Amino acid sequence: MAQRISGVLLVALLYWLSGTLVSQTGLHTQVLPFWVGSGLALAVCYRYGYWTLTGVWLGSFAFNFSFASHDLLQTPSTSLVITTAALLAIGAAVQGGVGAWLLKNRLGNPLTARSEGRILRFILLIGFATSLISATWGSLLLNFLLSPSTSAGWWQDWFTWWMGDSFGVVIAGPLVLALLSPKQERKLPRPRLRLIQMYTMTLVGVLIINHLYIMQMQAQMESSFNRDADVFHANLNRLYQQNLADLAILERQVIQNRGISAEAFRSATHEILQRNASIRAYSWDPIIHPDELAEFEAQTREELNYPEFAVYGDSPHPNDPLIPVQYVEPMQDNLPALGFNLLSIEDRQRWVLQSQETGRAIATEILNLTQAPDEPGLLILQPVYLSLPSTDGSLLSADKHLAGFMVAVFTASRMVDAAVNLSGLQGIQLSFYEYQATQPFYTYPYADTLTNGVFSQDFEFDFAQQRWEVRLTALPTYLAIHPNSNLMEFQALLVLL
Numbered sequence: 129m130a131q132r133i134s135g136v137l138l139v140a141l142l143y144w145l146s147g148t149l150v151s152q153t154g155l156h157t158q159v160l161p162f163w164v165g166s167g168l169a170l171a172v173c174y175r176y177g178y179w180t181l182t183g184v185w186l187g188s189f190a191f192n193f194s195f196a197s198h199d200l201l202q203t204p205s206t207s208l209v210i211t212t213a214a215l216l217a218i219g220a221a222v223q224g225g226v227g228a229w230l231l232k233n234r235l236g237n238p239l240t241a242r243s244e245g246r247i248l249r250f251i252l253l254i255g256f257a258t259s260l261i262s263a264t265w266g267s268l269l270l271n272f273l274l275s276p277s278t279s280a281g282w283w284q285d286w287f288t289w290w291m292g293d294s295f296g297v298v299i300a301g302p303l304v305l306a307l308l309s310p311k312q313e314r315k316l317p318r319p320r321l322r323l324i325q326m327y328t329m330t331l332v333g334v335l336i337i338n339h340l341y342i343m344q345m346q347a348q349m350e351s352s353f354n355r356d357a358d359v360f361h362a363n364l365n366r367l368y369q370q371n372l373a374d375l376a377i378l379e380r381q382v383i384q385n386r387g388i389s390a391e392a393f394r395s396a397t398h399e400i401l402q403r404n405a406s407i408r409a410y411s412w413d414p415i416i417h418p419d420e421l422a423e424f425e426a427q428t429r430e431e432l433n434y435p436e437f438a439v440y441g442d443s444p445h446p447n448d449p450l451i452p453v454q455y456v457e458p459m460q461d462n463l464p465a466l467g468f469n470l471l472s473i474e475d476r477q478r479w480v481l482q483s484q485e486t487g488r489a490i491a492t493e494i495l496n497l498t499q500a501p502d503e504p505g506l507l508i509l510q511p512v513y514l515s516l517p518s519t520d521g522s523l524l525s526a527d528k529h530l531a532g533f534m535v536a537v538f539t540a541s542r543m544v545d546a547a548v549n550l551s552g553l554q555g556i557q558l559s560f561y562e563y564q565a566t567q568p569f570y571t572y573p574y575a576d577t578l579t580n581g582v583f584s585q586d587f588e589f590d591f592a593q594q595r596w597e598v599r600l601t602a603l604p605t606y607l608a609i610h611p612n613s614n615l616m617e618f619q620a621l622l623v624l625l
Contacts, residue, residue, distance in 0.1 A: 161619040166224070169184040188213075334622050483509040489508055494569045509533045
């Protein structure tokens, strides 16, 4: 029993080491084009029996748990990582057992073959056919149950996985079988030595050629990535400038008409919302004195045909004015915001006062929106000033008073999604930080932890008097899904050769 346990642990260690050896040959550490572990599993099971599959399972589990979990899962938790690693290891063990059974009962040891027919059947049946087991099981598990952030898509993951396992069986399998020859064959004849040398040279040569090609392609892709980052920066700035222009349009409507009705506000914002996917909502928030509150609420209820409308949230002092959300569009999606007094929460008060002092549009820091409390958001406050009639009849001496704020409501997801779609980004993770913050307030695609990428680029972005720091990281699959990449085709050619 102790010998069996030692054997299981040794097989597990060798399987883990074989995975570590090739962990940098593919686009991420799970789906690899040269998986020598499949050949190791086949050989040890054939030589020593099915009990070794426990070691194969354990080695596969250890590799998946230690290397792949942080690359694959968008929201990794300890239990999910353990479950994933355990399920993936089942495919590796079953595949090794099926291949060993076919060798023992149908084909025989390929090293003792006296004709090309057996070698061809070994390649087709053991190499290509049995490798479908782990590839199909693993790729389905990853893509349809876990949705890995670094996946290049089910088809490409499946093909690369199958290709890697086939390579391991056909190249590494006979090599390990030769190295595990029984005692009576320890003194290997010259043909057997040449066979080991040939397989070893093939394995090492393919890994070196693949590594050199990946290095060359990464250098080419880095310049392409830098261009993609510049395009994204430009499109993010374009959306920002467009949003400021749209706020100015709404501000002019209020100024020209010395106010705005619910119908006019709905009509003006409808066109903007139709062409601007980055915005969640617009609201008009007038300044109301406490003694005007009852009349204001009654008028707004009638105008909106919404009997439940009421201003909520107290200003800091009883005599302070209120700045309630009177109109918001789209109204049905933002009903919780109706009537909310901007001065009732400290994180809004500060920005209201700054906007009033500067007379310019200003963005808040990242905050929890009333209508979307579960995701990061922000407001851009555009102060609206109306002219007071001059007491002496002079046009030039007219004073202005702050009538309210035209407010653009953003969620980080909508704004970033719009910029990503404009830029056509794929295979890139985006991380947004407030100035000098250590943790991002938003990542795209969403992840609890940031993925280690192939390369990255940082830039600062000024957003209505706020400063953000943005990091773009090329995920490993950026190389695979880029239009100029032919890595999968090149690796398939290496495997076939």
